[in-house]
Amino acid sequence: MSVFTRVTAEELSAWLKRYAIGTLVDLQGIAAGIENTNYFVTTSHGRFVLTLFERLSAAELPFYLNLMAHLARHGIPCPAPIADRSDEYLGTLNTKPACFVTCLPGAPVGSPQSIHCEQVGATLADMHLAGRGYGGKLENPRGPKWWREAAREVTPFLDEEHRGLLASELEFQARYRSLDLPRGPVHADLFRDNVLFERERIGGVIDFYFAGIDALLFDLAVTVNDWCVDSAGEIDSGRATALLGAYRRAREFTRIEEEAWPVLLRAAALRFWLSRLHDFYLPRAGELTHAHDPEHFRRVLEARRTRPFPLV
Protein backbone atom coordinates (compact mmCIF):
# COMPACT_ATOMS: atom_id res chain seq x y z
CA MET A 1 0.00 0.00 0.00
CA SER A 2 1.60 3.21 -1.17
CA VAL A 3 -0.72 5.93 0.05
CA PHE A 4 1.42 7.18 2.91
CA THR A 5 -0.47 10.45 3.34
CA ARG A 6 -4.24 10.33 3.14
CA VAL A 7 -6.10 13.12 1.36
CA THR A 8 -9.86 13.43 1.74
CA ALA A 9 -12.22 14.67 -0.96
CA GLU A 10 -12.91 17.77 1.16
CA GLU A 11 -9.21 18.59 1.52
CA LEU A 12 -8.63 18.09 -2.18
CA SER A 13 -11.67 20.15 -3.21
CA ALA A 14 -10.31 23.04 -1.18
CA TRP A 15 -6.84 22.60 -2.65
CA LEU A 16 -8.21 22.47 -6.22
CA LYS A 17 -9.33 26.10 -5.83
CA ARG A 18 -5.67 27.05 -6.27
CA TYR A 19 -5.81 25.67 -9.82
CA ALA A 20 -7.76 26.26 -13.03
CA ILE A 21 -8.54 22.58 -13.69
CA GLY A 22 -12.16 22.40 -12.57
CA THR A 23 -13.80 20.78 -9.59
CA LEU A 24 -13.34 17.34 -8.02
CA VAL A 25 -15.18 14.41 -9.56
CA ASP A 26 -13.19 11.43 -8.27
CA LEU A 27 -10.14 10.56 -6.18
CA GLN A 28 -8.39 7.15 -6.21
CA GLY A 29 -5.25 6.14 -4.35
CA ILE A 30 -2.57 4.51 -6.54
CA ALA A 31 -1.03 1.36 -5.13
CA ALA A 32 2.15 1.34 -7.24
CA GLY A 33 5.20 3.33 -6.22
CA ILE A 34 7.27 3.09 -3.09
CA GLU A 35 8.55 6.63 -2.77
CA ASN A 36 5.56 8.98 -2.92
CA THR A 37 1.84 9.09 -2.32
CA ASN A 38 -0.06 9.18 -5.62
CA TYR A 39 -3.72 9.64 -6.43
CA PHE A 40 -5.61 9.60 -9.70
CA VAL A 41 -7.70 12.78 -9.58
CA THR A 42 -10.59 13.26 -11.99
CA THR A 43 -11.87 16.82 -12.20
CA SER A 44 -14.66 18.29 -14.30
CA HIS A 45 -11.91 19.09 -16.86
CA GLY A 46 -9.90 15.88 -17.02
CA ARG A 47 -7.68 13.37 -15.29
CA PHE A 48 -4.53 14.22 -13.38
CA VAL A 49 -2.08 12.56 -11.00
CA LEU A 50 -1.66 14.14 -7.59
CA THR A 51 1.69 13.40 -5.97
CA LEU A 52 2.60 14.09 -2.36
CA PHE A 53 6.34 13.83 -1.91
CA GLU A 54 7.37 11.69 1.04
CA ARG A 55 11.13 11.48 0.53
CA LEU A 56 12.22 14.49 -1.50
CA SER A 57 12.10 17.96 0.05
CA ALA A 58 10.57 21.02 -1.58
CA ALA A 59 14.11 22.31 -2.22
CA GLU A 60 15.05 19.30 -4.36
CA LEU A 61 11.81 19.10 -6.30
CA PRO A 62 12.18 21.98 -8.78
CA PHE A 63 14.91 20.06 -10.64
CA TYR A 64 12.49 17.19 -11.29
CA LEU A 65 9.37 19.22 -12.00
CA ASN A 66 11.15 21.64 -14.31
CA LEU A 67 12.80 18.72 -16.10
CA MET A 68 9.44 17.06 -16.74
CA ALA A 69 7.99 20.40 -17.91
CA HIS A 70 11.00 20.90 -20.20
CA LEU A 71 10.73 17.44 -21.75
CA ALA A 72 6.94 17.64 -22.16
CA ARG A 73 7.37 21.01 -23.88
CA HIS A 74 9.66 19.26 -26.36
CA GLY A 75 7.06 16.61 -27.14
CA ILE A 76 8.36 13.83 -24.89
CA PRO A 77 5.36 11.84 -23.58
CA CYS A 78 6.11 12.42 -19.91
CA PRO A 79 3.97 13.82 -17.08
CA ALA A 80 3.75 17.61 -17.35
CA PRO A 81 3.41 19.44 -14.02
CA ILE A 82 0.36 21.69 -13.77
CA ALA A 83 0.96 25.27 -12.65
CA ASP A 84 -1.44 26.77 -10.13
CA ARG A 85 -2.97 30.22 -10.51
CA SER A 86 0.14 31.76 -8.93
CA ASP A 87 2.18 30.00 -11.60
CA GLU A 88 3.75 27.54 -9.15
CA TYR A 89 4.08 23.82 -9.76
CA LEU A 90 4.57 22.99 -6.12
CA GLY A 91 2.28 23.53 -3.15
CA THR A 92 1.85 22.01 0.28
CA LEU A 93 -0.98 19.59 0.98
CA ASN A 94 -1.36 17.94 4.40
CA THR A 95 2.15 19.13 5.31
CA LYS A 96 3.75 17.45 2.25
CA PRO A 97 5.12 19.11 -0.90
CA ALA A 98 2.54 18.26 -3.55
CA CYS A 99 1.79 18.80 -7.22
CA PHE A 100 -0.48 17.76 -10.05
CA VAL A 101 0.89 16.27 -13.24
CA THR A 102 -0.90 15.22 -16.42
CA CYS A 103 -2.17 11.64 -16.57
CA LEU A 104 -0.72 9.58 -19.41
CA PRO A 105 -2.32 6.66 -21.23
CA GLY A 106 -1.11 3.07 -21.37
CA ALA A 107 0.20 0.35 -19.06
CA PRO A 108 3.61 -1.21 -18.39
CA VAL A 109 4.68 -4.23 -20.43
CA GLY A 110 5.99 -7.03 -18.25
CA SER A 111 7.59 -9.16 -20.97
CA PRO A 112 8.82 -6.74 -23.61
CA GLN A 113 9.54 -7.83 -27.18
CA SER A 114 11.97 -6.27 -29.63
CA ILE A 115 9.27 -3.90 -30.90
CA HIS A 116 8.86 -2.44 -27.41
CA CYS A 117 12.62 -2.18 -26.91
CA GLU A 118 12.92 -0.31 -30.20
CA GLN A 119 10.37 2.26 -28.99
CA VAL A 120 12.15 2.59 -25.67
CA GLY A 121 15.51 3.15 -27.35
CA ALA A 122 14.11 5.79 -29.71
CA THR A 123 12.28 7.62 -26.92
CA LEU A 124 15.29 7.57 -24.60
CA ALA A 125 17.44 9.08 -27.36
CA ASP A 126 14.82 11.79 -27.89
CA MET A 127 14.74 12.46 -24.15
CA HIS A 128 18.50 12.96 -24.24
CA LEU A 129 18.31 15.23 -27.28
CA ALA A 130 15.46 17.27 -25.80
CA GLY A 131 17.20 17.41 -22.42
CA ARG A 132 20.27 19.13 -23.83
CA GLY A 133 18.79 22.59 -23.40
CA TYR A 134 17.73 21.97 -19.81
CA GLY A 135 19.41 24.30 -17.34
CA GLY A 136 18.68 22.48 -14.06
CA LYS A 137 21.63 21.22 -12.03
CA LEU A 138 21.53 18.14 -9.82
CA GLU A 139 24.28 15.58 -9.91
CA ASN A 140 22.76 12.06 -10.14
CA PRO A 141 22.03 11.37 -6.46
CA ARG A 142 22.76 7.67 -7.01
CA GLY A 143 26.19 8.29 -8.56
CA PRO A 144 29.67 7.13 -7.51
CA LYS A 145 29.66 9.04 -4.23
CA TRP A 146 26.45 7.32 -3.19
CA TRP A 147 27.83 3.92 -4.34
CA ARG A 148 30.70 4.23 -1.87
CA GLU A 149 28.42 5.27 1.01
CA ALA A 150 25.93 2.52 0.26
CA ALA A 151 28.73 -0.05 -0.07
CA ARG A 152 30.02 0.91 3.38
CA GLU A 153 26.57 0.39 4.86
CA VAL A 154 25.75 -2.94 3.24
CA THR A 155 29.18 -4.59 3.37
CA PRO A 156 28.67 -5.91 6.94
CA PHE A 157 25.70 -7.97 5.70
CA LEU A 158 27.58 -9.62 2.82
CA ASP A 159 29.51 -12.89 2.71
CA GLU A 160 33.16 -12.98 1.73
CA GLU A 161 32.53 -13.62 -1.97
CA HIS A 162 30.04 -10.80 -2.42
CA ARG A 163 32.22 -8.38 -0.43
CA GLY A 164 35.01 -9.21 -2.84
CA LEU A 165 32.80 -8.63 -5.85
CA LEU A 166 31.61 -5.27 -4.52
CA ALA A 167 35.10 -4.04 -3.65
CA SER A 168 36.51 -5.19 -6.96
CA GLU A 169 33.74 -3.46 -8.97
CA LEU A 170 34.07 -0.21 -7.03
CA GLU A 171 37.78 -0.24 -7.68
CA PHE A 172 37.24 -0.98 -11.39
CA GLN A 173 34.72 1.85 -11.74
CA ALA A 174 37.00 4.32 -9.95
CA ARG A 175 39.52 3.89 -12.78
CA TYR A 176 36.99 5.26 -15.29
CA ARG A 177 35.68 8.27 -13.41
CA SER A 178 37.21 10.87 -15.68
CA LEU A 179 35.90 9.61 -19.04
CA ASP A 180 34.78 12.45 -21.29
CA LEU A 181 31.24 11.21 -21.95
CA PRO A 182 28.33 13.37 -23.17
CA ARG A 183 26.30 14.34 -20.12
CA GLY A 184 22.86 15.77 -19.47
CA PRO A 185 19.65 15.08 -17.62
CA VAL A 186 19.08 11.33 -17.31
CA HIS A 187 15.98 9.48 -16.12
CA ALA A 188 18.28 6.94 -14.44
CA ASP A 189 15.43 4.54 -13.60
CA LEU A 190 13.85 3.69 -16.96
CA PHE A 191 12.68 0.23 -15.93
CA ARG A 192 9.69 -1.57 -17.42
CA ASP A 193 7.30 -0.23 -14.76
CA ASN A 194 8.15 3.33 -15.75
CA VAL A 195 7.11 3.11 -19.40
CA LEU A 196 3.41 2.98 -20.31
CA PHE A 197 2.55 1.32 -23.60
CA GLU A 198 -0.62 1.63 -25.64
CA ARG A 199 -0.24 -1.51 -27.73
CA GLU A 200 3.21 -1.02 -29.28
CA ARG A 201 3.34 2.76 -28.88
CA ILE A 202 4.68 4.54 -25.81
CA GLY A 203 1.92 6.51 -24.11
CA GLY A 204 4.12 7.77 -21.31
CA VAL A 205 7.48 7.70 -19.55
CA ILE A 206 6.91 8.23 -15.84
CA ASP A 207 8.60 8.58 -12.44
CA PHE A 208 11.45 11.01 -12.90
CA TYR A 209 12.28 11.21 -9.21
CA PHE A 210 15.63 9.46 -9.56
CA ALA A 211 16.72 11.76 -12.39
CA GLY A 212 19.90 13.79 -12.31
CA ILE A 213 22.76 15.01 -14.44
CA ASP A 214 24.98 12.14 -15.52
CA ALA A 215 26.49 10.44 -18.57
CA LEU A 216 23.74 9.80 -21.12
CA LEU A 217 25.30 6.39 -21.66
CA PHE A 218 24.66 5.51 -18.00
CA ASP A 219 20.93 6.05 -18.64
CA LEU A 220 21.11 3.77 -21.67
CA ALA A 221 22.94 1.10 -19.64
CA VAL A 222 20.32 1.20 -16.85
CA THR A 223 17.65 0.79 -19.50
CA VAL A 224 19.33 -2.11 -21.34
CA ASN A 225 20.01 -3.89 -18.02
CA ASP A 226 16.27 -4.04 -17.41
CA TRP A 227 14.57 -4.23 -20.82
CA CYS A 228 17.01 -6.60 -22.52
CA VAL A 229 18.04 -8.98 -19.74
CA ASP A 230 16.73 -12.45 -18.89
CA SER A 231 16.15 -13.82 -15.40
CA ALA A 232 19.72 -15.17 -15.32
CA GLY A 233 21.01 -11.64 -15.89
CA GLU A 234 22.14 -12.39 -19.44
CA ILE A 235 21.53 -9.94 -22.28
CA ASP A 236 18.98 -10.95 -24.92
CA SER A 237 20.78 -10.00 -28.07
CA GLY A 238 17.62 -9.45 -30.17
CA ARG A 239 16.08 -7.00 -27.74
CA ALA A 240 19.36 -5.23 -27.03
CA THR A 241 20.07 -4.82 -30.74
CA ALA A 242 16.59 -3.37 -31.25
CA LEU A 243 16.93 -0.91 -28.36
CA LEU A 244 20.48 0.21 -29.14
CA GLY A 245 19.85 0.44 -32.88
CA ALA A 246 16.82 2.69 -32.41
CA TYR A 247 18.71 4.86 -29.93
CA ARG A 248 21.65 5.24 -32.30
CA ARG A 249 19.43 6.21 -35.23
CA ALA A 250 18.37 9.27 -33.24
CA ARG A 251 21.68 10.01 -31.49
CA GLU A 252 25.03 8.79 -32.79
CA PHE A 253 27.56 7.64 -30.18
CA THR A 254 30.96 9.26 -29.71
CA ARG A 255 34.08 7.13 -29.99
CA ILE A 256 34.64 7.31 -26.24
CA GLU A 257 31.08 6.14 -25.65
CA GLU A 258 31.64 3.13 -27.91
CA GLU A 259 34.66 2.16 -25.86
CA ALA A 260 33.20 2.94 -22.46
CA TRP A 261 29.95 1.01 -22.97
CA PRO A 262 30.99 -2.19 -21.11
CA VAL A 263 32.09 -0.07 -18.15
CA LEU A 264 28.74 1.76 -18.06
CA LEU A 265 26.74 -1.49 -18.26
CA ARG A 266 28.67 -2.65 -15.18
CA ALA A 267 28.18 0.71 -13.42
CA ALA A 268 24.43 0.54 -14.02
CA ALA A 269 24.30 -3.02 -12.63
CA LEU A 270 26.37 -1.98 -9.61
CA ARG A 271 24.09 0.96 -8.83
CA PHE A 272 21.00 -1.25 -8.68
CA TRP A 273 22.69 -4.12 -6.90
CA LEU A 274 23.68 -1.60 -4.23
CA SER A 275 20.25 -0.02 -3.87
CA ARG A 276 18.57 -3.44 -3.76
CA LEU A 277 21.02 -4.56 -1.07
CA HIS A 278 20.40 -1.36 0.84
CA ASP A 279 16.60 -1.68 0.61
CA PHE A 280 16.87 -5.33 1.63
CA TYR A 281 19.20 -5.04 4.62
CA LEU A 282 18.41 -1.49 5.73
CA PRO A 283 14.77 -0.92 4.81
CA ARG A 284 12.98 2.23 5.83
CA ALA A 285 9.83 1.73 7.89
CA GLY A 286 6.98 0.33 5.77
CA GLU A 287 9.24 -0.41 2.83
CA LEU A 288 10.04 -4.09 3.39
CA THR A 289 7.20 -5.54 1.35
CA HIS A 290 8.51 -3.81 -1.75
CA ALA A 291 12.16 -4.83 -1.45
CA HIS A 292 13.35 -6.61 -4.58
CA ASP A 293 15.69 -9.57 -4.38
CA PRO A 294 19.23 -8.11 -4.58
CA GLU A 295 20.47 -11.34 -6.18
CA HIS A 296 19.09 -10.46 -9.62
CA PHE A 297 21.33 -7.44 -9.98
CA ARG A 298 24.30 -9.34 -8.60
CA ARG A 299 23.79 -11.81 -11.44
CA VAL A 300 23.45 -8.94 -13.91
CA LEU A 301 26.70 -7.46 -12.65
CA GLU A 302 28.54 -10.79 -12.83
CA ALA A 303 27.26 -11.33 -16.37
CA ARG A 304 28.35 -7.84 -17.48
CA ARG A 305 31.80 -8.44 -15.93
CA THR A 306 32.39 -11.78 -17.60
CA ARG A 307 30.49 -11.37 -20.88
CA PRO A 308 30.60 -7.76 -22.11
CA PHE A 309 27.93 -6.86 -24.68
CA PRO A 310 29.09 -4.50 -27.44
CA LEU A 311 27.40 -1.26 -28.46
CA VAL A 312 25.89 -2.76 -31.60
Add this chain to the structure above:
Amino acid sequence: MSVFTRVTAEELSAWLKRYAIGTLVDLQGIAAGIENTNYFVTTSHGRFVLTLFERLSAAELPFYLNLMAHLARHGIPCPAPIADRSDEYLGTLNTKPACFVTCLPGAPVGSPQSIHCEQVGATLADMHLAGRGYGGKLENPRGPKWWREAAREVTPFLDEEHRGLLASELEFQARYRSLDLPRGPVHADLFRDNVLFERERIGGVIDFYFAGIDALLFDLAVTVNDWCVDSAGEIDSGRATALLGAYRRAREFTRIEEEAWPVLLRAAALRFWLSRLHDFYLPRAGELTHAHDPEHFRRVLEARRTRPFPLV
Protein backbone atom coordinates in the same frame (compact mmCIF):
# COMPACT_ATOMS: atom_id res chain seq x y z
CA MET B 1 -9.34 23.66 -49.36
CA SER B 2 -7.16 25.15 -46.69
CA VAL B 3 -3.72 23.84 -47.45
CA PHE B 4 -2.26 27.03 -48.85
CA THR B 5 1.34 25.90 -48.60
CA ARG B 6 2.15 22.34 -49.59
CA VAL B 7 4.66 20.35 -47.57
CA THR B 8 6.02 17.08 -48.91
CA ALA B 9 6.94 14.07 -46.78
CA GLU B 10 10.59 14.65 -47.72
CA GLU B 11 10.51 18.28 -46.62
CA LEU B 12 8.81 17.39 -43.37
CA SER B 13 11.16 14.49 -42.62
CA ALA B 14 14.08 16.88 -42.93
CA TRP B 15 12.36 19.48 -40.76
CA LEU B 16 11.53 16.88 -38.07
CA LYS B 17 15.25 16.48 -37.40
CA ARG B 18 15.07 19.82 -35.57
CA TYR B 19 12.77 18.18 -33.01
CA ALA B 20 12.87 15.28 -30.56
CA ILE B 21 9.48 13.81 -31.55
CA GLY B 22 10.56 10.88 -33.69
CA THR B 23 10.39 10.22 -37.40
CA LEU B 24 7.59 10.79 -39.91
CA VAL B 25 4.89 8.12 -40.21
CA ASP B 26 2.04 10.03 -41.85
CA LEU B 27 1.09 13.50 -43.08
CA GLN B 28 -2.50 14.63 -43.79
CA GLY B 29 -3.68 18.08 -44.85
CA ILE B 30 -6.52 19.51 -42.73
CA ALA B 31 -9.40 21.03 -44.69
CA ALA B 32 -10.84 23.14 -41.86
CA GLY B 33 -9.46 26.60 -41.10
CA ILE B 34 -9.30 29.64 -43.32
CA GLU B 35 -6.26 31.42 -41.90
CA ASN B 36 -3.41 28.93 -41.82
CA THR B 37 -2.17 25.75 -43.43
CA ASN B 38 -2.59 22.80 -41.07
CA TYR B 39 -1.47 19.19 -41.27
CA PHE B 40 -1.99 16.24 -38.97
CA VAL B 41 1.48 14.79 -38.55
CA THR B 42 1.94 11.31 -37.12
CA THR B 43 5.47 10.52 -36.00
CA SER B 44 6.91 7.38 -34.44
CA HIS B 45 6.18 9.05 -31.06
CA GLY B 46 2.68 10.43 -31.50
CA ARG B 47 0.31 12.77 -33.29
CA PHE B 48 0.86 16.49 -33.73
CA VAL B 49 -0.58 19.39 -35.70
CA LEU B 50 1.78 21.26 -37.98
CA THR B 51 0.74 24.84 -38.68
CA LEU B 52 2.22 27.11 -41.33
CA PHE B 53 1.14 30.68 -40.70
CA GLU B 54 -0.22 32.42 -43.78
CA ARG B 55 -1.51 35.67 -42.27
CA LEU B 56 0.39 36.33 -39.04
CA SER B 57 4.05 37.26 -39.17
CA ALA B 58 6.77 35.68 -37.07
CA ALA B 59 6.85 38.87 -34.97
CA GLU B 60 3.21 38.53 -33.91
CA LEU B 61 3.28 34.80 -33.25
CA PRO B 62 5.09 34.61 -29.89
CA PHE B 63 2.07 36.18 -28.15
CA TYR B 64 -0.13 33.33 -29.36
CA LEU B 65 2.32 30.47 -28.92
CA ASN B 66 3.39 31.57 -25.46
CA LEU B 67 -0.25 32.03 -24.46
CA MET B 68 -1.10 28.47 -25.54
CA ALA B 69 1.99 27.16 -23.70
CA HIS B 70 0.99 29.14 -20.60
CA LEU B 71 -2.59 27.86 -20.60
CA ALA B 72 -1.56 24.25 -21.31
CA ARG B 73 0.91 24.46 -18.41
CA HIS B 74 -2.02 25.41 -16.20
CA GLY B 75 -4.03 22.37 -17.26
CA ILE B 76 -6.24 24.03 -19.89
CA PRO B 77 -6.90 21.48 -22.67
CA CYS B 78 -5.46 23.60 -25.46
CA PRO B 79 -2.78 22.88 -28.07
CA ALA B 80 0.69 23.10 -26.51
CA PRO B 81 3.44 24.25 -28.85
CA ILE B 82 6.37 21.85 -29.16
CA ALA B 83 9.84 23.30 -28.63
CA ASP B 84 12.56 22.23 -31.02
CA ARG B 85 16.02 21.15 -29.87
CA SER B 86 17.14 24.80 -29.76
CA ASP B 87 14.18 25.44 -27.43
CA GLU B 88 12.25 27.46 -30.03
CA TYR B 89 8.56 27.04 -30.78
CA LEU B 90 8.77 28.74 -34.14
CA GLY B 91 10.73 27.81 -37.23
CA THR B 92 10.48 28.48 -40.95
CA LEU B 93 9.18 25.81 -43.32
CA ASN B 94 8.76 26.48 -47.04
CA THR B 95 9.25 30.21 -46.33
CA LYS B 96 6.38 30.34 -43.80
CA PRO B 97 6.61 30.66 -40.00
CA ALA B 98 5.71 27.17 -38.76
CA CYS B 99 5.29 25.20 -35.55
CA PHE B 100 4.07 21.92 -34.13
CA VAL B 101 1.40 21.80 -31.46
CA THR B 102 -0.06 18.84 -29.59
CA CYS B 103 -3.07 17.13 -31.16
CA LEU B 104 -6.18 17.14 -28.97
CA PRO B 105 -9.00 14.60 -28.93
CA GLY B 106 -12.66 15.16 -29.78
CA ALA B 107 -14.80 16.86 -32.41
CA PRO B 108 -16.91 20.02 -32.56
CA VAL B 109 -20.56 19.82 -31.54
CA GLY B 110 -22.84 21.46 -34.09
CA SER B 111 -26.01 21.64 -32.00
CA PRO B 112 -24.88 22.12 -28.42
CA GLN B 113 -27.11 21.30 -25.45
CA SER B 114 -27.03 22.85 -21.99
CA ILE B 115 -24.55 20.22 -20.82
CA HIS B 116 -22.06 21.34 -23.49
CA CYS B 117 -22.65 25.01 -22.69
CA GLU B 118 -21.97 24.31 -19.03
CA GLN B 119 -18.60 22.77 -19.93
CA VAL B 120 -17.75 25.68 -22.19
CA GLY B 121 -18.61 28.23 -19.48
CA ALA B 122 -16.53 26.42 -16.86
CA THR B 123 -13.55 26.02 -19.19
CA LEU B 124 -13.67 29.64 -20.36
CA ALA B 125 -13.65 30.80 -16.72
CA ASP B 126 -10.66 28.58 -16.05
CA MET B 127 -8.89 29.97 -19.12
CA HIS B 128 -9.43 33.46 -17.72
CA LEU B 129 -8.20 32.47 -14.26
CA ALA B 130 -5.16 30.68 -15.67
CA GLY B 131 -4.46 33.55 -18.06
CA ARG B 132 -4.09 36.10 -15.29
CA GLY B 133 -0.41 35.35 -14.81
CA TYR B 134 0.38 35.62 -18.54
CA GLY B 135 2.81 38.40 -19.33
CA GLY B 136 2.32 38.69 -23.11
CA LYS B 137 1.01 41.98 -24.47
CA LEU B 138 -1.15 42.30 -27.58
CA GLU B 139 -4.26 44.45 -27.62
CA ASN B 140 -7.15 42.50 -29.18
CA PRO B 141 -6.50 43.09 -32.90
CA ARG B 142 -10.28 43.03 -33.54
CA GLY B 143 -11.03 45.70 -30.90
CA PRO B 144 -12.68 49.14 -31.20
CA LYS B 145 -9.93 50.61 -33.38
CA TRP B 146 -10.41 47.81 -35.90
CA TRP B 147 -14.22 48.17 -35.72
CA ARG B 148 -13.94 51.76 -36.93
CA GLU B 149 -11.54 50.88 -39.75
CA ALA B 150 -13.66 47.94 -40.88
CA ALA B 151 -16.84 50.05 -40.68
CA ARG B 152 -15.25 52.65 -42.97
CA GLU B 153 -14.39 49.95 -45.49
CA VAL B 154 -17.74 48.13 -45.54
CA THR B 155 -20.10 51.12 -45.24
CA PRO B 156 -20.11 51.80 -49.03
CA PHE B 157 -21.60 48.32 -49.56
CA LEU B 158 -24.48 48.73 -47.09
CA ASP B 159 -27.99 50.02 -47.59
CA GLU B 160 -29.32 53.01 -45.67
CA GLU B 161 -30.83 50.97 -42.85
CA HIS B 162 -27.72 48.91 -42.16
CA ARG B 163 -25.49 51.98 -42.37
CA GLY B 164 -27.68 53.55 -39.72
CA LEU B 165 -27.48 50.46 -37.51
CA LEU B 166 -23.71 50.32 -37.80
CA ALA B 167 -23.20 54.04 -37.07
CA SER B 168 -25.59 53.93 -34.14
CA GLU B 169 -23.90 50.90 -32.58
CA LEU B 170 -20.40 52.35 -32.99
CA GLU B 171 -21.57 55.54 -31.31
CA PHE B 172 -23.21 53.55 -28.49
CA GLN B 173 -20.07 51.48 -27.91
CA ALA B 174 -17.87 54.60 -27.89
CA ARG B 175 -19.74 55.80 -24.80
CA TYR B 176 -18.58 52.73 -22.84
CA ARG B 177 -14.92 52.63 -23.78
CA SER B 178 -13.59 53.58 -20.35
CA LEU B 179 -15.41 50.94 -18.26
CA ASP B 180 -13.19 49.45 -15.57
CA LEU B 181 -13.61 45.78 -16.52
CA PRO B 182 -11.24 42.95 -15.54
CA ARG B 183 -8.93 42.34 -18.49
CA GLY B 184 -6.54 39.62 -19.55
CA PRO B 185 -5.78 37.28 -22.42
CA VAL B 186 -9.00 36.35 -24.23
CA HIS B 187 -9.57 33.69 -26.89
CA ALA B 188 -11.99 36.08 -28.62
CA ASP B 189 -13.22 33.44 -31.09
CA LEU B 190 -14.59 30.62 -28.93
CA PHE B 191 -17.17 29.46 -31.45
CA ARG B 192 -18.52 25.93 -31.72
CA ASP B 193 -15.89 24.91 -34.27
CA ASN B 194 -13.11 25.79 -31.84
CA VAL B 195 -14.12 23.44 -29.02
CA LEU B 196 -13.56 19.69 -29.38
CA PHE B 197 -15.84 17.45 -27.34
CA GLU B 198 -15.36 13.84 -26.39
CA ARG B 199 -18.97 12.98 -25.59
CA GLU B 200 -19.86 15.64 -23.02
CA ARG B 201 -16.31 16.42 -21.94
CA ILE B 202 -14.10 19.04 -23.58
CA GLY B 203 -11.08 17.40 -25.18
CA GLY B 204 -9.64 20.63 -26.53
CA VAL B 205 -10.04 24.34 -27.09
CA ILE B 206 -8.31 25.29 -30.33
CA ASP B 207 -7.43 28.13 -32.69
CA PHE B 208 -6.04 30.93 -30.54
CA TYR B 209 -4.99 33.09 -33.47
CA PHE B 210 -7.55 35.81 -32.78
CA ALA B 211 -6.57 36.07 -29.12
CA GLY B 212 -5.46 39.29 -27.49
CA ILE B 213 -5.72 41.29 -24.30
CA ASP B 214 -9.26 42.55 -23.74
CA ALA B 215 -12.11 42.56 -21.22
CA LEU B 216 -12.75 39.00 -20.03
CA LEU B 217 -16.44 39.77 -20.35
CA PHE B 218 -16.00 40.42 -24.08
CA ASP B 219 -14.74 36.83 -24.45
CA LEU B 220 -17.78 35.56 -22.57
CA ALA B 221 -20.09 37.63 -24.77
CA VAL B 222 -18.52 36.27 -27.99
CA THR B 223 -19.00 32.76 -26.62
CA VAL B 224 -22.63 33.24 -25.55
CA ASN B 225 -23.46 34.86 -28.91
CA ASP B 226 -22.47 31.63 -30.63
CA TRP B 227 -23.22 28.77 -28.22
CA CYS B 228 -26.53 30.06 -26.86
CA VAL B 229 -28.15 31.73 -29.86
CA ASP B 230 -30.75 30.34 -32.27
CA SER B 231 -30.84 30.94 -36.03
CA ALA B 232 -32.96 34.07 -35.51
CA GLY B 233 -30.21 35.52 -33.32
CA GLU B 234 -32.24 35.14 -30.12
CA ILE B 235 -30.68 33.84 -26.92
CA ASP B 236 -31.74 30.39 -25.74
CA SER B 237 -32.27 30.99 -22.08
CA GLY B 238 -31.57 27.41 -20.97
CA ARG B 239 -28.20 27.21 -22.69
CA ALA B 240 -27.21 30.74 -21.67
CA THR B 241 -28.10 30.09 -18.04
CA ALA B 242 -26.02 26.88 -18.11
CA LEU B 243 -23.00 28.61 -19.64
CA LEU B 244 -23.10 31.72 -17.48
CA GLY B 245 -23.86 29.78 -14.29
CA ALA B 246 -20.87 27.48 -14.81
CA TYR B 247 -18.62 30.44 -15.60
CA ARG B 248 -19.73 32.30 -12.50
CA ARG B 249 -19.12 29.31 -10.23
CA ALA B 250 -15.44 29.49 -11.21
CA ARG B 251 -15.10 33.29 -11.45
CA GLU B 252 -17.49 35.72 -9.74
CA PHE B 253 -18.39 38.86 -11.70
CA THR B 254 -17.62 42.37 -10.50
CA ARG B 255 -20.46 44.86 -10.08
CA ILE B 256 -19.34 46.79 -13.15
CA GLU B 257 -19.33 43.56 -15.17
CA GLU B 258 -22.92 42.83 -14.12
CA GLU B 259 -23.97 46.25 -15.38
CA ALA B 260 -21.86 46.26 -18.53
CA TRP B 261 -22.97 42.82 -19.76
CA PRO B 262 -25.62 44.05 -22.26
CA VAL B 263 -23.06 46.44 -23.76
CA LEU B 264 -20.52 43.64 -24.18
CA LEU B 265 -23.04 41.29 -25.80
CA ARG B 266 -23.68 44.04 -28.36
CA ALA B 267 -19.95 44.70 -28.81
CA ALA B 268 -19.32 41.01 -29.48
CA ALA B 269 -22.15 40.92 -32.04
CA LEU B 270 -20.84 44.08 -33.70
CA ARG B 271 -17.31 42.67 -33.99
CA PHE B 272 -18.51 39.59 -35.86
CA TRP B 273 -21.05 41.41 -37.98
CA LEU B 274 -18.19 43.66 -39.10
CA SER B 275 -15.76 40.85 -39.87
CA ARG B 276 -18.43 38.87 -41.72
CA LEU B 277 -19.29 41.98 -43.76
CA HIS B 278 -15.62 42.54 -44.45
CA ASP B 279 -15.02 38.92 -45.51
CA PHE B 280 -18.13 39.05 -47.67
CA TYR B 281 -17.58 42.34 -49.50
CA LEU B 282 -13.78 42.51 -49.40
CA PRO B 283 -12.59 38.90 -49.49
CA ARG B 284 -8.93 38.10 -49.74
CA ALA B 285 -7.92 35.91 -52.68
CA GLY B 286 -9.09 32.33 -52.20
CA GLU B 287 -11.23 33.16 -49.20
CA LEU B 288 -14.64 33.59 -50.82
CA THR B 289 -15.86 30.03 -50.42
CA HIS B 290 -15.52 30.31 -46.64
CA ALA B 291 -17.36 33.63 -46.19
CA HIS B 292 -20.24 33.31 -43.73
CA ASP B 293 -23.52 35.14 -44.28
CA PRO B 294 -23.16 38.53 -42.53
CA GLU B 295 -26.92 38.63 -41.93
CA HIS B 296 -26.77 36.20 -39.01
CA PHE B 297 -24.68 38.56 -36.89
CA ARG B 298 -26.77 41.55 -37.90
CA ARG B 299 -29.76 39.69 -36.48
CA VAL B 300 -27.76 38.85 -33.33
CA LEU B 301 -26.87 42.51 -32.93
CA GLU B 302 -30.45 43.68 -33.44
CA ALA B 303 -31.67 41.11 -30.92
CA ARG B 304 -29.07 42.18 -28.32
CA ARG B 305 -30.04 45.83 -28.87
CA THR B 306 -33.75 45.32 -28.45
CA ARG B 307 -33.87 42.40 -25.97
CA PRO B 308 -30.93 42.53 -23.54
CA PHE B 309 -30.19 39.24 -21.77
CA PRO B 310 -29.14 39.61 -18.12
CA LEU B 311 -26.03 38.13 -16.54
CA VAL B 312 -27.94 35.37 -14.73
